[in-house]
Amino acid sequence: MDKKIKFLCTVCLVAVAVIFLFAVDRGHLGSPYVKRILNLSAIYAIVSVSMNLVNGFTGLFSLGQSGFMAIGAFSVAVFTIPKASIKSIFYVEPMAPWLVEMRLPFVAAILIGGLIAAVLALLIGYPVLRLKSDYLAIATLGFSEIIRIVLTNMPTITNGAFGIKRIPPITSMFTVFGIAALCIGIMMLLINSSYGRAFKAIREDNVAAEAMGINLTLHKELAFSVSAFFSAIAGGLYASFLTTIDPKQFYFTLTYNFLLIVVLGGMGSVTGTVLASFVITYGLEWLRFFDSPLMIGNIPVPLFRPGLRMVIFSILLMLVVLFFRKGIMGTKEFSWDGIYFWFKDKKYRGLLKRKAGRKAGGSGA
Amino acid sequence: MSSGIFIQHLINGLSLGSLYALIAIGYTMVYGILLLINFAHGDVFMMAGYFMMVTMAGMGLPVYLSIPLVLLMTVLLGMLLERSAYKPLRDAPRMSIMISAIGASYLLENLAIYIFTGVPKGYPNIPFLTKVVQFGSVSFQLVTVVTPIITVFLLLALMFLVHRTKMGMAMRAVSKDYETARLMGIKINRVISTTFGIGSFLAAIGSILWGAKYPSIFPLVGVMPGLKCFIAAVFGGIGNIPGAVLGGLILGITEPMLIAFFPKMTGYRDAFAFALLIIMLIVKPTGLLGEKTTDKV
Numbered sequence: 128m129d130k131k132i133k134f135l136c137t138v139c140l141v142a143v144a145v146i147f148l149f150a151v152d153r154g155h156l157g158s159p160y161v162k163r164i165l166n167l168s169a170i171y172a173i174v175s176v177s178m179n180l181v182n183g184f185t186g187l188f189s190l191g192q193s194g195f196m197a198i199g200a201f202s203v204a205v206f207t208i209p210k211a212s213i214k215s216i217f218y219v220e221p222m223a224p225w226l227v228e229m230r231l232p233f234v235a236a237i238l239i240g241g242l243i244a245a246v247l248a249l250l251i252g253y254p255v256l257r258l259k260s261d262y263l264a265i266a267t268l269g270f271s272e273i274i275r276i277v278l279t280n281m282p283t284i285t286n287g288a289f290g291i292k293r294i295p296p297i298t299s300m301f302t303v304f305g306i307a308a309l310c311i312g313i314m315m316l317l318i319n320s321s322y323g324r325a326f327k328a329i330r331e332d333n334v335a336a337e338a339m340g341i342n343l344t345l346h347k348e349l350a351f352s353v354s355a356f357f358s359a360i361a362g363g364l365y366a367s368f369l370t371t372i373d374p375k376q377f378y379f380t381l382t383y384n385f386l387l388i389v390v391l392g393g394m395g396s397v398t399g400t401v402l403a404s405f406v407i408t409y410g411l412e413w414l415r416f417f418d419s420p421l422m423i424g425n426i427p428v429p430l431f432r433p434g435l436r437m438v439i440f441s442i443l444l445m446l447v448v449l450f451f452r453k454g455i456m457g458t459k460e461f462s463w464d465g466i467y468f469w470f471k472d473k474k475y476r477g478l479l480k481r482k483a484g485r486k487a488g489g490s491g492a
Numbered sequence: 493m494s495s496g497i498f499i500q501h502l503i504n505g506l507s508l509g510s511l512y513a514l515i516a517i518g519y520t521m522v523y524g525i526l527l528l529i530n531f532a533h534g535d536v537f538m539m540a541g542y543f544m545m546v547t548m549a550g551m552g553l554p555v556y557l558s559i560p561l562v563l564l565m566t567v568l569l570g571m572l573l574e575r576s577a578y579k580p581l582r583d584a585p586r587m588s589i590m591i592s593a594i595g596a597s598y599l600l601e602n603l604a605i606y607i608f609t610g611v612p613k614g615y616p617n618i619p620f621l622t623k624v625v626q627f628g629s630v631s632f633q634l635v636t637v638v639t640p641i642i643t644v645f646l647l648l649a650l651m652f653l654v655h656r657t658k659m660g661m662a663m664r665a666v667s668k669d670y671e672t673a674r675l676m677g678i679k680i681n682r683v684i685s686t687t688f689g690i691g692s693f694l695a696a697i698g699s700i701l702w703g704a705k706y707p708s709i710f711p712l713v714g715v716m717p718g719l720k721c722f723i724a725a726v727f728g729g730i731g732n733i734p735g736a737v738l739g740g741l742i743l744g745i746t747e748p749m750l751i752a753f754f755p756k757m758t759g760y761r762d763a764f765a766f767a768l769l770i771i772m773l774i775v776k777p778t779g780l781l782g783e784k785t786t787d788k789v
Contacts, residue, residue, distance in 0.1 A: 188587055254774040261529050266773055269766030276763040383594055390591055434606030441599035448592045449580050
């Protein structure tokens, strides 16, 4: 496909997306509910892509996302709540005085959260990243639990188990989507750089990659801490999206949601992950009707009651894992060429079939 | 701290440790054979609790009937789990199998929430186990002393099974080299099914003893014991059955002791096990009794 046409297509797509966002943001299209779902999807997309960076591209099975998210979320919560409401939120134990004075703008707070997460990931990564798949998974999961427990036990900073309320919300969808686009864009640049190629080499074969002169520790650490950084950024957005957070929300089962998104989108595909995060977040909302009692005529259908939604969701997850292992995109990325050839391919495949029919041996393609 | 209180803590720790050990064996056996963490093991343990509730409180069966029924149901559940979540992925990459395990665990939890709601329910009382015994200043429920005895007995039975029977030999063969064992005509699927069955059986016994000790049950009740027992298994050297028991005992004894001696650390109770795991993985990744393995290129 011509480069010009591709560029034109991209511009059109972005323009359509911006107009759509604008319409939803201003309330011309959809409802506040739709707006919430879209915002949540964008936040989930950041975490999922950051998880994919480690799990899908570098081949390290890490389950620590919810812990890093918690760091970002609490950083935003602690630094951005207005001074006036601190007293009423920290009513059990007062906030540490040095922290009360430290009121920061949202951007600074979210960046601090990201940096703390990245540094912690560097520190923990050094011993842990030498471990192999299962051990790494359980160690990172344990680490995220430790973060959560430590946050619960710091009442003068995080208000302990009571959590923090009245976090200033972000009202504009453009902020959320802008940050999401920026984060995912940076990660894509990283993946397409020489570092990214090294990540993929490590994923394919640890030993061979090392033999080719790739510094395993350096690259694993890089992937891990970049992932932690962006997870924390997403966590910060999540905090201002929910406006109320407490450590319980960052239980390690939260990570499973992102794992599902990564699996459905395709391990090793950024665009697939983004797509899947929208599909799954929307799908989870769509499944909500399973939770409310259903009446056919006057007879209530007995199966429909709270909880069914998640059962169906987890069955779907199992079906995806068992029978649809590559996810939507596998390791491919979205590209205009891909779409173009997908349409062209149909014709092409038909042609091949006819050819194969004529030559009994079949064609090599 | 007086010696009476210390002994009390020690007995409680021993009992908790034996419980951990029972569940940890399930992890270690599955890991030994399939080389994967059975994330759903804690949820099988949880389901066993609900089975007990259904048979005793729901169907009104007496204890001597409901216990065997619960054991049977849990074993079947474990085997079904293996059949549906692990078997189709036998030759898939490790990561897929682990994700499937996480999915299975998620499914069981959601199923429990759907069927029994998320509200904690009371565990049926088993009078024999909950009877309180007094020894001087030390008092405890009977279950506290019964648990270590049962654990030792089951450990011996299991060691006999693994080292003296044909099925045990097959298990050891499969855990050594899966492919070769298959080529030698060992029925892999049957061996794996049996392993899951045994693991679930031990989890069910653990669940009954656990229920007598902490008589409350809710859909996520298996998560923390599940994780801690996995840690115990890693601590002792995963794939090694006596190692799992040793790891379980160490974790079970140190955890309450830590809180008894440092009451300020109570909030960090669950973090302790994870910290222990990370330290262990750094110092000796193969665990206390584990053998060193070499990488195959």
